Amino acid sequence: MYKKKLSRLLLSGITVVLSLFPLAPVNSVTFQPKGSPQRTSGGASRGICIQERASSQSATGGARSQVAALIPATDGEIAAAAYPTILVQIPESQPLKAEFSLWDENSNGIYQTTLTLTGIPGIVSFTLPDTAPALETGKRYKWTVAVICDPKEPLRNVVVEGWLERKELSSALKSEINSAEPLQKVELYAKNGYWYETVATLAELKRSRPQDRTISAEWQQLLQSVGLSEFGQTPIVNCCQAQNN
Structure with a gap:
């Protein structure tokens, strides 16, 4: 009898503790690529000067010594915006110019x-x-970002590229996103297959809240879900001034 009462008391105590200190939510921002398989990795780049730059990096440089596009390894993810945002990793270097092109x-x-x-x-x-x-x-x-290593030798430029298709949000989804909290917006974009809005919205949250552990965990989870986990620790920085050509 005494043992039964003791067991009830212990279970009650555990219940109270769990109610006061709920378990942390499981990371929820994952993405299932919608495009057709295209490459073996989403962060591919081509060009000569990147090899020279990479060789000058320390042994810990790794993925950070690449110019890489933050896209899944697929041909044509979806964007909702008429003027979408594209994310690219730029390694440490002297100030250079880049060329953004759209076809x-x-x-x-x-x-x-x-x-x-x-x-x-x-x-x-x-x-x-x-x-x-x-x-x-x-x-x-199709979009490309070309880091101009030598204006006189275009073949040395480092180029990353990707494809996208524009698909408008449904009125119901748009209303849901407009009334959602910032991280919920990311989850809704991801759930409905909008890669460019998913990664850009979460990247802006991470840039504006660098100490938020929940957002950092969600960022790493998102990149891992599309095979880009090597960029999970790369800082998100302010960039560039555009010059209309």
């Missing part, structure tokens, strides 16, 4: 701008400005 699926040039990089290493964002043509719903576009 339609028939390789017709739509927009191009030159950006002056600060030389500060980290993940930077390139947002298509409202002075550019708005992306059309249901159409696919």
